[in-house]
Amino acid sequence: MKIGIMSFAHVHAAGYARLLAATPGIEVVAADPGDHPDGEVRGAMLAAELGVYYLDDYEDLFTWEPDAVIITSENARHRADVERAAAAGAHILCEKPLATSWEDALAIRDAVARAGVTAMIAYPVRFSSDFARLRAQYRAGALGEVVAVRAANNGKMPTGRSWFTDPQLSGGGALADHVVHIADLVDALTGATPVRVTATSNRLLYADRDAESAAVILVEYSDGMIAALDSSWSVPQQAPAWGGLQMSVLGTDGTVDVDFFGSAVRGVTSSGQAVEARYGADLDATMLTCFLEAVRTGAQPQPDVETGLRGLSIVLAAQESAQTGRTVDIAELMER
Structure with missing residues (x-):
């Protein structure tokens, strides 16, 4: 199974990368594009520390055709990242909160439904x-x-x-x-x-x-x-x-x-x-196990987007x- 990680912005991203890299049968690739604040270990440097393959941008990540992605970008960027992943047919595990505005949250719900992919919110x-x-x-x-x-x-x-x-x-x-x-x-x-x-x-x-x-x-x-x-x-x-x-x-x-x-x-x-x-x-490992099983079976994992909306x-x-x-x-x- 091919799993992509979208951004190293969130503090949990590194932990997810380590867990996935240690999981048999999982290929993991990360992308963390953009300028990063001084003093923060991000991008290719962090990927090398974690031992995961790194790509420079999301276009290359989706050319790789991941089965699913974990979105660990800044909260305000969840909508754009979910919409991109859903349009590519990738299942989604999105960090909390779902979004920073109601408009963005509804757009996330609609993008997931329109694409027919499953989406899970990271509440470990x-x-x-x-x-x-x-x-x-x-x-x-x-x-x-x-x-x-x-x-x-x-x-x-x-x-x-x-x-x-x-x-x-x-x-x-x-x-x-x-x-x-x-x-x-x-x-x-x-x-x-x-x-x-x-x-x-x-x-x-x-x-x-x-x-x-x-x-x-x-x-x-x-x-x-x-x-x-x-x-x-x-x-x-x-x-x-x-x-x-x-x-x-x-x-x-x-x-x-x-x-x-x-x-x-x-x-x-x-x-x-x-x-x-x-x-x-x-708890992160248990949550990831649930998400990966849902990707394999096509079942809708919980907590879902509606939970994130509430x-x-x-x-x-x-x-x-x-x-x-x-x-x-x-x-x-x-x-x-």
């Missing part, structure tokens, strides 16, 4: 064994009716990729970067439709950047469930791990707390430095709410 946390157990408990009725969710996705501000804090390329800051992961877990667990969002955000951390570094949002769902989501780049750069994602699910018959990255060995070095070694399955609608509504100080109706916002 839903592939964790912790989430599988949570969903099994919910489906077995152990929680009863879910009435509320409280979740936090806190991490370090991304470094080494300057576009993450440029709203023109990223679509936002910590809110756009983190909320979609939590939204996907709620979506996959309950299937409820988000209807209204109230949010607040600030730039108290990393005030020299143009994007918000922290946000708290309240999402109201069609079935009456509410979800309070904490999203921030509040973990210090000196911390031993990047951050984490925790979720509490309150049901009429029980409550479950989940720490998705809590499995770790922690300690202190002789010099007093904190260390943390996490263990467990590689997550993006929450982000866009939260951004408007934080700006205006008002609760935002998602349907009304999307109809503008």
Whole structure:
């Protein structure tokens, strides 16, 4: 199977390349065209470090006729890259968020449908064994009716990729970067439709950047469930791990707390430095396995474009709410 990687912009691109290069029966080729910011290892240099074949532009990549591509470009460039890949007949795994505007997201949906290719959104946390157990408990009725969710996705501000804090390329800051992961877990667990969002955000951390570094949002769902989501780049750069994602699910018959990255060995070095070694399955590897199997069989993998649309609608509504100080109706916002 032939898999192309479109851009090394995203921090996850290198990990995907390594995993694919180590997978039997997979040929992987990367292309990362354009000018790259000073100090960022990109392009042919990064491909050489990763041990993957490199082409200079996307035209050459699609002349190679990949079966599928992984799109890890800047968020604002997802639409153009998806449209190009879909027109070439390649199946798609696209980094999150799906897009930075509703118009671009709908264009992505239409391009995929028109071309008849499958598209999957990169939400690896839903592939964790912790989430599988949570969903099994919910489906077995152990929680009863879910009435509320409280979740936090806190991490370090991304470094080494300057576009993450440029709203023109990223679509936002910590809110756009983190909320979609939590939204996907709620979506996959309950299937409820988000209807209204109230949010607040600030730039108290990393005030020299143009994007918000922290946000708290309240999402109201069609079935009456509410979800309070904490999203921030509040973990210090000196911390031993990047951050984490925790979720509490309150049901009429029980409550479950989940720490998705809590499995770790922690300690202190002789010099007093904190260390943390996490263990467990590689969620990116599990997600890629699902995607590759879908490419082989032609099945539609989850999460799909519709999932990406629902997550993006929450982000866009939260951004408007934080700006205006008002609760935002998602349907009304999307109809503008």
